[in-house]
Amino acid sequence: MTGGGAASHPKKHVKRQNPPKAADRPGLAARQCAARLLGAVIEKKTSLDGLTDNQHGHPHYMALDDRDRSLVRAILGAALRNRGTIDALLMQLLDRPLPENAVALKTLLHIAAAQILYLDIPDHSAVDLAVTAANDDPRNRRYAGLVNAILRRLSRDKDTLSTPAPNAPAWFAQSLVKAYGTEKAAAILAIQAVEPSLDLTVKSDPQGWAERLGGIVMPNGTVRLAKLETALPELPGFADGEWWVQDAAASLPARLFGDISGKRVADLCAAPGGKTAQLALAGADVTAIDISASRLARLRGNLERLKLQAQTVEANLAQYQPEEKFDAVLLDAPCSSTGTVRRHPDVPWTKSPDDIAKLATLQAQLLARTVELVKPGGIIVFSNCSLDPSEGEAVARQALDNPLLEAYPISQEEFPGLAGLVTPEGYLRSTPADFPNADIRLSGMDGFFAARFRRIAL
Numbered sequence: 001m002t003g004g005g006a007a008s009h010p011k012k013h014v015k016r017q018n019p020p021k022a023a024d025r026p027g028l029a030a031r032q033c034a035a036r037l038l039g040a041v042i043e044k045k046t047s048l049d050g051l052t053d054n055q056h057g058h059p060h061y062m063a064l065d066d067r068d069r070s071l072v073r074a075i076l077g078a079a080l081r082n083r084g085t086i087d088a089l090l091m092q093l094l095d096r097p098l099p100e101n102a103v104a105l106k107t108l109l110h111i112a113a114a115q116i117l118y119l120d121i122p123d124h125s126a127v128d129l130a131v132t133a134a135n136d137d138p139r140n141r142r143y144a145g146l147v148n149a150i151l152r153r154l155s156r157d158k159d160t161l162s163t164p165a166p167n168a169p170a171w172f173a174q175s176l177v178k179a180y181g182t183e184k185a186a187a188i189l190a191i192q193a194v195e196p197s198l199d200l201t202v203k204s205d206p207q208g209w210a211e212r213l214g215g216i217v218m219p220n221g222t223v224r225l226a227k228l229e230t231a232l233p234e235l236p237g238f239a240d241g242e243w244w245v246q247d248a249a250a251s252l253p254a255r256l257f258g259d260i261s262g263k264r265v266a267d268l269c270a271a272p273g274g275k276t277a278q279l280a281l282a283g284a285d286v287t288a289i290d291i292s293a294s295r296l297a298r299l300r301g302n303l304e305r306l307k308l309q310a311q312t313v314e315a316n317l318a319q320y321q322p323e324e325k326f327d328a329v330l331l332d333a334p335c336s337s338t339g340t341v342r343r344h345p346d347v348p349w350t351k352s353p354d355d356i357a358k359l360a361t362l363q364a365q366l367l368a369r370t371v372e373l374v375k376p377g378g379i380i381v382f383s384n385c386s387l388d389p390s391e392g393e394a395v396a397r398q399a400l401d402n403p404l405l406e407a408y409p410i411s412q413e414e415f416p417g418l419a420g421l422v423t424p425e426g427y428l429r430s431t432p433a434d435f436p437n438a439d440i441r442l443s444g445m446d447g448f449f450a451a452r453f454r455r456i457a458l
Contacts, residue, residue: 030068031129032136033060034075035104035111041080041346043103048076048346079114080345081167081193086113088165089158093150104139105147112151116158123155167193172338172348179389180431187433188387191444196342198225199445201251201274202243203281203306209243212236216442218435219417220255222248226441241306246274249339249430249448252421253383254278254330256410256428256452263327266373267310268317268366271295273302275332276310284328286310289320317369328379329370333363335384335391339447342432360391367399376457379408383428383450392449393427399453408452427451 037058040046051058052073061072079086090109091097098106112130115121127148134140134147154161166173166189176185200223202209210217213235215225223243228235237243254275257265261283267276270288276299279286288310290296296312303310313320336356341347363384370380382399384391399405409426412419421430428450437443 025129025132027068027071027125028129028132028136029060030064030071031075031111032133033058033064033068034072034079035107035133036060037072038076038079038111039103039107041076042107042349045350047350048080048344052076074119075111075114077195077345078118079110080349081195081342082114082118083110083349084165084167085163085193086110086117088163089113089117089154089161090150092161093153093157102139102143104137105134105143108133108137108140109147109150112147113154116151116155127151127155168348171353175338175353175388179387184431184433188431188447191432191440192341192345194342194440194443195227196247196444197442198228198245199223199247199251200225200243201246201278202237203241209237218248220248220251220415222246222251224248224442226439239305241308244274244277244302244306246278247340247343247446248435249445250274250385251278252415252418252428252430252448253332253381253450254282256381256414256450257282257284257328257330257379260284260328264324265328265330266322266326268329268331268370268373269333270312271299273299273310275330277303277306277308279330280308280310287313287322287326289313289315289317291316317366320373322373325375326373326378327375328381329374330381331366331370331383333366333382333384335359335363335386336388337385338387339385339430339432339449341447342444343446356386356388356391359386360388360395363391363395364398367395368402371402371404371455374455376455378455380405380453380455381450382453383448385446385448387431387447392429392451393423393425396427396449396451399451404456405453406456408454410450410452 037051040051041048052061090113108130112126115126116123130151131144131148134144168189176188202223206217206221206223210223213225215223218224263284265279265284265286267279267286267288269290270276271290271292276286276288288299293314296314300312336351336359337344337347367382374380382396386392400407410422410428412422415421421428423429430445430448432444432447435443435445
């Protein structure tokens with residue numbers, strides 16, 4: 001031994017762990033995807049349904065697993081349903097407005113704020129991932145400190161900040177006030193900020209299915225669930241084709257024909273097929289017509305699961321000529337879909353008054369065409385899911401200029417428990433503010449319009 005000191009040991013070379021790359025941060029890709037898709041909705045007026053389609057959606061969405069896709073949809077739903085509130089809160093926290101060209105920054109802040117305010121996600125996670133996303137984006141990198149400061153303050157003060165803004169663009173809010181008055185317009189906007197219930201049309205025994213699935217039965221027989229607790233295909237009755245998803249309001253137009261057992265009925269613009277299924281279940285000989293081959297394929301798949309049958313025809317209605325005219329025709333026409341904002345919160349941000357005017361013109365043309373498809377004495381039902389009277393009542397009134405059509409008014413007795421949806425003119429008009437319930441999750445229905453006509457025998 002040499003000396004009495006401690007033995008010397010060679011130094012160990014400890015390999016330093018590099019901090020994880022931004023791309024490897026769990027949850028970051030989902031937040032970045034949500035921001036990208038929100039930008040596409042707001043700036044490019046792109047349909048959210050198309051962006052989040054599980055077969056043909058946005059590439060960044062398609063790259064995510066099922067769990068992250070669900071997270072993206074939840075974030076976007078919260079961000080769009082509460083866009084006005086989020087914008088107002090962020091403005092309160094900023095010393096000065098964001099630069100007009102800082103579109104990506106505003107989108108990033110909205111995505112993070114939606115998580116902090118409305119989703120069951122830890123605030124610190126939403127903040128940290130937003131800061132990471134800012135640093136990872138050359139457009140936002142210089143604002144990373146601002147992102148951190150604003151979101152931390154939002155997290156700290158969210159319960160004390162006021163929220164004075166409506167969650168809709170001005171044109172949409174103004175159109176509701178014009179059509180329904182200030183009080184009902186406010187009620188519609190309020191319920192549209194709440195996630196929708198899940199409505200099921202059942203083949204039979206609504207009460208039995210409500211008890212089995214933990215829901216309620218609405219006056220029209222729809223089974224309503226406050227919240228989907230499991231994946232839809234895992235619910236009892238799905239695989240056996242005992243029910244299908246259909247908003248309560250959307251189920252009403254197909255009920256306006258009366259007894260159609262054995263009658264030839266055309267369902268125009270039929271896909272995805274909820275109304276086709278109703279007509280087939282009622283015993284009609286149904287021909288489902290749609291211009292889209294892919295949508296018709298989806299309709300056929302739905303009917304196969306439900307064990308129901310209908311003929312399907314891919315055709316443009318302007319050229320379609322049936323071998324024999326129909327006893328009845330249902331035209332659920334293309335529209336602005338402003339009655340479905342609770343389910344499709346992108347609609348007010350992707351549509352405009354010009355779109356509504358163009359769609360109203362198209363609806364009038366399609367309704368005029370239906371007169372040529374139905375036998376004298378036959379029934380025509382015209383419907384759509386728009387809240388705007390120019391797409392509903394105005395089109396129906398204009399249709400009566402045709403000497404081959406007469407009004408066949410809807411009566412309140414046809415809808416016990418929902419009689420308030422029948423207007424003095426004999427039309428059916430629902431809004432998201434109708435069918436209130438003490439549990440707000442069970443309240444409301446889609447905005448829908450329906451009118452009924454009879455083809456005159458000359």
